[in-house]
Amino acid sequence: MKSGNNKLxxxxxxxxxxxxxxxxxxxxxxxxxxxxxxxxxxxxNMPLYAWFAGGELNTCYNAVDRHVEAxxxxxxxxxxxxxxxxxxxGISYNELQAQVSRLAGYMDSIGVKKxxxxxxxxxxxxETAYAMLACAxxxxxxxxxxxxxxxxxxxxxxxxxKPKLILSASCxxxxxxxxxxKPLLDDAIAxxxxxxxxxxILNRSQLQAELTPNRDVDWQNAVADAPDIGxxxxxxxxxxxxxxxxxxxxxxxxxxxxxxxxxxxxxWSMKHIYGIDAGDAFWAASDVGWVVGHSYIVYGPLLxxxxxxxxxGKPVGTPDPGIFWRTIAKYQVKxxxxxxxxxxxxxxxxxxxxxxxxxxxxxxxxxxxAGERCDPDTLHWAxxxxxxxxxxxxxxxxxxxxxxxxxxxxxxxxxxxxxPALSVPGYQVEVVDEMGDKVEANISGNVVIKLPLPPGTLTxxxxxxxxxxxxxxxxxxxxxxxxxxxxxxxxxxxxIMSRIDDIINVAGHRLSTGRFEEVLCQHNxxxxxxxxxxxxxxxxxxxxxxxxxxxxxxxxxxxxxxELISLVREHIxxxxxxxxxxxxxxxxxxxxxxxxxxxxxxxxxxxEYKVPATIEDPQTLELVRNxxxxxxxxxxxxxx
Ligand code: COA
Ligand code: AMP
Numbered sequence: 294m295k296s297g298n299n300k301l302x303x304x305x306x307x308x309x310x311x312x313x314x315x316x317x318x319x320x321x322x323x324x325x326x327x328x329x330x331x332x333x334x335x336x337x338n339m340p341l342y343a344w345f346a347g348g349e350l351n352t353c354y355n356a357v358d359r360h361v362e363a364x365x366x367x368x369x370x371x372x373x374x375x376x377x378x379x380x381x382x383g384i385s386y387n388e389l390q391a392q393v394s395r396l397a398g399y400m401d402s403i404g405v406k407k408x409x410x411x412x413x414x415x416x417x418x419x420e421t422a423y424a425m426l427a428c429a430x431x432x433x434x435x436x437x438x439x440x441x442x443x444x445x446x447x448x449x450x451x452x453x454x455k456p457k458l459i460l461s462a463s464c465x466x467x468x469x470x471x472x473x474x475k476p477l478l479d480d481a482i483a484x485x486x487x488x489x490x491x492x493x494i495l496n497r498s499q500l501q502a503e504l505t506p507n508r509d510v511d512w513q514n515a516v517a518d519a520p521d522i523g524x525x526x527x528x529x530x531x532x533x534x535x536x537x538x539x540x541x542x543x544x545x546x547x548x549x550x551x552x553x554x555x556x557x558x559x560x561w562s563m564k565h566i567y568g569i570d571a572g573d574a575f576w577a578a579s580d581v582g583w584v585v586g587h588s589y590i591v592y593g594p595l596l597x598x599x600x601x602x603x604x605x606g607k608p609v610g611t612p613d614p615g616i617f618w619r620t621i622a623k624y625q626v627k628x629x630x631x632x633x634x635x636x637x638x639x640x641x642x643x644x645x646x647x648x649x650x651x652x653x654x655x656x657x658x659x660x661x662x663a664g665e666r667c668d669p670d671t672l673h674w675a676x677x678x679x680x681x682x683x684x685x686x687x688x689x690x691x692x693x694x695x696x697x698x699x700x701x702x703x704x705x706x707x708x709x710x711x712x713p714a715l716s717v718p719g720y721q722v723e724v725v726d727e728m729g730d731k732v733e734a735n736i737s738g739n740v741v742i743k744l745p746l747p748p749g750t751l752t753x754x755x756x757x758x759x760x761x762x763x764x765x766x767x768x769x770x771x772x773x774x775x776x777x778x779x780x781x782x783x784x785x786x787x788x789i790m791s792r793i794d795d796i797i798n799v800a801g802h803r804l805s806t807g808r809f810e811e812v813l814c815q816h817n818x819x820x821x822x823x824x825x826x827x828x829x830x831x832x833x834x835x836x837x838x839x840x841x842x843x844x845x846x847x848x849x850x851x852x853x854x855x856e857l858i859s860l861v862r863e864h865i866x867x868x869x870x871x872x873x874x875x876x877x878x879x880x881x882x883x884x885x886x887x888x889x890x891x892x893x894x895x896x897x898x899x900x901e902y903k904v905p906a907t908i909e910d911p912q913t914l915e916l917v918r919n920x921x922x923x924x925x926x927x928x929x930x931x932x933x
Pocket of ligand 2: 538584662663664665666667685686687688689690691713775776777789790791792798801802803
């Protein structure tokens, strides 16, 4: 799609950079404030800063109650579509207000107060959104944990967030069958040192969970007689939620989001990026356990009074690759957001787009893609089949909303395949070399963002400011380190090519290879291990483990690999998609002992590679290469 709006995009960007306080004060008019802010941007404590300091508001009020007051009560707020349970129903803003205020009333009655943490470990059902909004209503800080994570992952989050309450459900429903959540929850609570005293359990008809006495209450019983409770004014700078994301170590990072900046940024993005206003239908086919779900299933669409779709199913197999298109048509979705993996899955199962043929998609303006790099083939396939703009955009859990995007609501620009387009207003993105000097156009480097980041981005890591400063702000003083590498072309289009750390992206899910290594090392046959992300046609990347065994291991390779695969599933969860593992005699390392993961990845992905000058034993690369070849990887070219 060609368009001449680069100028408008640039003007908006320039305004956001030269007069950020004016720019974001204007944007903040989209929300209802209980008390105006003292300063739009408080930079008195750089590199820490605060947006809308002194202001007060309530995020739930802005997402729910004010739309009821404005006469939108009868409009559908959440359209639940669950092909896996063959259930579909709409929840109006009136009903949403009733559900949320009662759940909040119950939480308040059992002593959950402002600032207390509440963990939500739930599947894709409307109650998950009620739970998040109920926390926001009383100023409690929610932390949603993705349902595909195992009990151990939940336990580490319980120990970090120290929740007063956990909300969970009896089960999730996956194409493979009903996944019981309660045993995972019980296991996590038993493992964690922080003792959780209360749980609210949503019993679904597909599986009834037995409640643990003196700890669990049934969701429906809890809300049946609970009093409605109003919205508590909180400081704009108070935390709204913590969302854990993978870092380079096994310990996840608790990204903290505030109330004021978050609401302002999301409302701005709904209009300018996604082209969504009150009354429109918007659908982000992700999971509430990820940042996409937080920002664009729950908060973004509701903050602007739109209808949001909540989908419990997969792009394919539930029941077929036409489910996305039929759902868009049925609910008149105007903007649709999913991950490139989902499109690749549809393309694999329906290469000619047969399932699109009888569907009227005239309601749909734009398909947005994010979560992983979008390969040009996938982009073009979708463009050709849908005959609509397909918009790649780049962001992260930390930023909470897009950093680079095409402003489809106000200033669409030319689409360049492989690029998420231009820096969004508020973000000053630069590409720098190791010394921090800006590189020239088309030269790769580290992608950084000049401080301060705009409203809505992370304010710190939960109870770990030191790690926040070290991970993001210390490598290049005055800049935020995104962890991604890429380049900018002559027109300022950004290209995100890879991570600079050991994070991998599996089907749009961000995972730490460090965590995989920690888990694999627990096996008593394993002496040493390296996990790398290798290219995968469907999921973008999948993890591959190379293990060095202790002397005297008698287990057959096959039995060992099975045990290692189930160890990862048990400790990280099914979402890890860990299926590739091989034993090697030795791992390639530098003379200082650093494992050469980058070189191994290049070999696996059939990219040209060089034997690093610092390698301790060049023979080890051959061993790894042989193992990778046996697994169907590694046709790489060795460059002398
Ligand atoms: N609760 C319990 N288990 C879950 C789960 C959840 N919420 N989400 C995923 N899982 C399980 C799956 O059942 C699967 O288990 P299995 O190994 O027993 O089959 C495993 O985790 C991997 O799941 P998934 O990544 O969904 O892979 P898949 O092979 O089942 O499906 C796709 C492949 C492409 C259809 C799927 O990855 C997909 O829809 N991707 C889109 C990604 C996306 O929306 N990402 C969000 C970021 S924006
Ligand atoms: P998450 O925090 O789980 O949302 O993952 C964020 C990471 O996913 C980014 O740092 C990138 O590595 C990758 N990512 C997300 N969106 C894109 C995109 N559009 N293009 C390339 N990489 C992306």
